[in-house]
Amino acid sequence: MAQGLLIDMDGVVYGGDTMIPGADVFIARLLKENIPFLFMTNNSQRTRLEAVRKLGRLGISVKESHIYTSALATGKFLSSQIPNGTAYVLGEGGLLSSLHENGISLVNTDPDFVVLGEGRNFTLEMVQRAVDMILAGAKFVITNRDPSPKKKGWDNLGIAATSAMIEEATGIKAFVVGKPGPVMMRAARKELGLETAETTIIGDTMDTDIRGGVQMGYKTILVLSGITKKENLIRYAYKPDMVVDSVKEIKFPLPWW
Secondary structure: OOOEEEEOOEOOOEEOOEEOOOHHHHHHHHHHOOOOEEEEEOOOOOOHHHHHHHHHHOOOOOOHHHEEEHHHHHHHHHHHHOOOOEEEEEOOHHHHHHHHHOOOEEOOOOOOEEEEOOOOOOOHHHHHHHHHHHHOOOEEEEOOOOOOOOOOOOOOOOHHHHHHHHHHHHOOOOEEOOOOOHHHHHHHHHHHOOOHHHEEEEEOOHHHHHHHHHHHOOEEEEEOOOOOOHHHHHHOOOOOOEEEOOHHHOOOOOOOO
């Protein structure tokens, strides 16, 4: 039976612009042993190429086919709902590219969807326009509901904050595509050509990666190199199948392989 990995990026292979020690060796081993894997990220700003280039600068060499983002999942989802539909987008690079590649036209009036992703280039005037469109019947979709890191100087509010403003103004809850939601979790697995029992997810957050994996029936590995601290695990009703300090501690074959 084939086995493969869905791997979060920030907090797992790097923190900001610094590679987590041993991540390059871990990925090199996956490539050498032909273990199928995807980097799965909620960040919808970067294109696959941009993500590959960032990893390359850190010393991790992969292909665009190793990257799966919430932007890619969002493009596929919208196309499945309304083929050749239209969207008004609050977002950037990777999201815009994905929608175009999936046949979704970007418009400024009467869209089928209002789509929200990460970004700093949209204004309150654009948000108000999005509110009016949703009130007129456009479907509200967000790439993820990641919170703000609540750090001084952070250049991204987090979609949770921006979507809350629009949801309050419209009274309509957004449909969430990204982790831990099943749309992206299932789409990434299918991208690798794996079945549920063949899929293991590696992440640093209990609320997204591990929760999503548990809900989908995937095996889960929590790394403590990012957000989650070991002493906080007791707060959760679910638990990962494995807990390690970082990816360099993961040995193959895994116990369930």
